[in-house]
Amino acid sequence: xxxxxxxxxxxxxxxxxxxxxxxxxxxxxxxxxxxxxxxxxxxxxxxxxxxxxxxxxxxxxxxxxxxxxxxxxxxxxxxxxxxxxxxxxxxxxxxxxxxxxxxxxxxxxxxxxxxxxxxxxxxxxxxxxxxxxxxxxxxxxxxxxxxxxxxxxxxxxxxxxxxxxxxxxxxxxxxxxxxxxxxxxxxxxxxxxxxxxxxxxxxxxxxxxxxxxxxxxxxxxxxxxxxxxxxxxxxxxxxxxxxxxxxxxxxxxxxxxxxxxxxxxxxxxxxxx
Amino acid sequence: xxxxxxxxxxxxxxxxxxxxxxxxxxxxxxxxxxxxxxxxxxxxxxxxxxxxxxxxxxxxxxxxxxxxxxxxxxxxxxxxxxxxxxxxxxxxxxxxxxxxxxxxxxxxxxxxxxxxxxxxxxxxxxxxxxxxxxxxxxxxxxxxxxxxxxxxxxxxxxxxxxxxxxxxxxxxxxxxxxxxxxxxxxxxxxxxxxxxxxxxxxxxxxxxxxxxxxxxxxxxxxxxxxxxxxxxxxxxxxxxxxxxxxxxxxxxxxxxxxxxxxx
Numbered sequence: 001x002x003x004x005x006x007x008x009x010x011x012x013x014x015x016x017x018x019x020x021x022x023x024x025x026x027x028x029x030x031x032x033x034x035x036x037x038x039x040x041x042x043x044x045x046x047x048x049x050x051x052x053x054x055x056x057x058x059x060x061x062x063x064x065x066x067x068x069x070x071x072x073x074x075x076x077x078x079x080x081x082x083x084x085x086x087x088x089x090x091x092x093x094x095x096x097x098x099x100x101x102x103x104x105x106x107x108x109x110x111x112x113x114x115x116x117x118x119x120x121x122x123x124x125x126x127x128x129x130x131x132x133x134x135x136x137x138x139x140x141x142x143x144x145x146x147x148x149x150x151x152x153x154x155x156x157x158x159x160x161x162x163x164x165x166x167x168x169x170x171x172x173x174x175x176x177x178x179x180x181x182x183x184x185x186x187x188x189x190x191x192x193x194x195x196x197x198x199x200x201x202x203x204x205x206x207x208x209x210x211x212x213x214x215x216x217x218x219x220x221x222x223x224x225x226x227x228x229x230x231x232x233x234x235x236x237x238x239x240x241x242x243x244x245x246x247x248x249x250x251x252x253x254x255x256x257x258x259x260x261x262x263x264x265x266x267x268x269x270x271x272x273x
Numbered sequence: 274x275x276x277x278x279x280x281x282x283x284x285x286x287x288x289x290x291x292x293x294x295x296x297x298x299x300x301x302x303x304x305x306x307x308x309x310x311x312x313x314x315x316x317x318x319x320x321x322x323x324x325x326x327x328x329x330x331x332x333x334x335x336x337x338x339x340x341x342x343x344x345x346x347x348x349x350x351x352x353x354x355x356x357x358x359x360x361x362x363x364x365x366x367x368x369x370x371x372x373x374x375x376x377x378x379x380x381x382x383x384x385x386x387x388x389x390x391x392x393x394x395x396x397x398x399x400x401x402x403x404x405x406x407x408x409x410x411x412x413x414x415x416x417x418x419x420x421x422x423x424x425x426x427x428x429x430x431x432x433x434x435x436x437x438x439x440x441x442x443x444x445x446x447x448x449x450x451x452x453x454x455x456x457x458x459x460x461x462x463x464x465x466x467x468x469x470x471x472x473x474x475x476x477x478x479x480x481x482x483x484x485x486x487x488x489x490x491x492x493x494x495x496x497x498x499x500x501x502x503x504x505x506x507x508x509x510x511x512x513x514x515x516x517x518x519x520x521x522x523x524x525x526x527x528x529x530x531x532x533x534x535x536x
Contacts, residue, residue, distance in 0.1 A: 171457065177485070
């Protein structure tokens with residue numbers, strides 16, 4: 001049977017360009033900054049499966065780059081992965097492993113296992129010695145049961161009943177440590193995850209906007225995008241900013257038709273190759 | 274005087290300079306005035322405090338670390354000041370002892386006025402703010418985050434007061450405060466669950482919740498805590514005690530069960 005995955009490139013991370021990059025930096029080149037997700041991501045195991053949660057703010061230094069981004073990535077129909085760290089790194093690495101899992105499913109004819117995704121991720125990240133800045137919370141339910149793991153940028157992993165990552169991880173972890181118990185029901189699990197993400201949203205500057213939740217049980221996955229919107233847009237007036245016609249007084253009107261500068265000829269040839 | 278090269282810019286009171294603080298003998302940096310910056314050596318970790326119905330409750334653990342070693346395990350980091358206040362400190366313990374001496378002088382000279390008036394928590398807080406800020410301006414800080422709480426009769430009856438000052442002189446007053454790691458782990462819980470006029474039992478339960486999270490997640494915390502309260506009747510510092518921890522999650526047992534031989 002042919003291998004369904006590429007063989008890893010010989011030799012690990014290629015440091016060829018490092019000397020050239022250092023020389024450029026010394027000559028005054030300002031390297032582009034990374035867009036970090038400055039995040040709160042959490043996961044917990046409840047009685048029937050796994051609940052994952054994430055906030056939706058992506059930051060570029062002090063600026064909010066994306067108010068409503070998606071941090072819960074698809075890996076397999078029964079496995080999802082939350083990502084913190086550099087947005088490009090988390091997207092790329094989860095996409096890559098997701099397609100590897102798909103090929104593996106075709107080759108084996110079986111549902112993907114969480115440990116497969118885990119091993120693929122950690123091997124890749126270790127090879128890149130922490131330069132791929134992706135901190136992940138991986139959760140899913142497979143034939144061996146529910147699993148929840150954290151993956152760190154250098155490639156180490158943990159298997160935990162509840163986990164948090166990102167800049168808001170301490171705020172979320174304080175909620176988990178004080179309220180988590182085994183055998184939670186689905187509603188309790190979703191509520192606890194939402195509480196933890198809200199703690200991150202309101203107490204950490206790098207996290208904000210809305211709460212995304214993903215509930216994975218045997219045979220069923222529910223992706224609750226924007227499960228809570230605790231930061232609605234508010235307006236000074238209760239009617240919001242709707243301006244009806246006639247609210248602004250028109251003093252004078254002048255209409256200037258634009259001269260046609262382009263001649264449109266009908267029946268031209270279709271665009272050439 | 275010794276001139277250490279390291280400037281104050283790095284970390285707060287709970288960040289020792291590496292695992293071997295006593296070996297920090299660096300040559301003074303070239304250029305100009307002698308800088309009397311410091312490393313903290315023996316440090317205490319978080320203090321948390323909150324206002325409740327009868328006054329203020331404050332709690333911390335009784336440990337003091339020497340870098341990464343847990344050197345002292347029975348250290349009292351909360352003390353009474355005068356009749357109306359209690360003070361808790363995290364950070365360099367010797368600087369806390371110095372601050373207590375300043376406060377002793379202050380309360381003694383206040384007592385000698387014998388005018389029927391006594392310093393309340395607001396006044397102590399203000400005094401300490403001036404001390405901390407002035408030391409910071411001389412590049413010779415007292416490496417502490419202080420929490421001052423108390424109750425004193427004012428024009429509107431008994432006024433509860435809770436405030437914080439840190440080593441650079443930042444000071445504020447709040448219904449609940451925490452220092453060090455408590456800022457990240459305890460404040461989210463306090464913000465969600467504190468409310469006006471909690472009973473003493475409710476306040477203790479809330480404080481214990483925060484202390485337990487700190488015990489699990491702060492490496493310099495130990496399982497021996499002291500709670501202190503201050504009311505109009507005076508201050509009480511309770512004897513130290515331990516909290517029960519829970520380690521029985523099924524997922525903590527045999528985490529690699531899903532894939533034998535994995536790591």
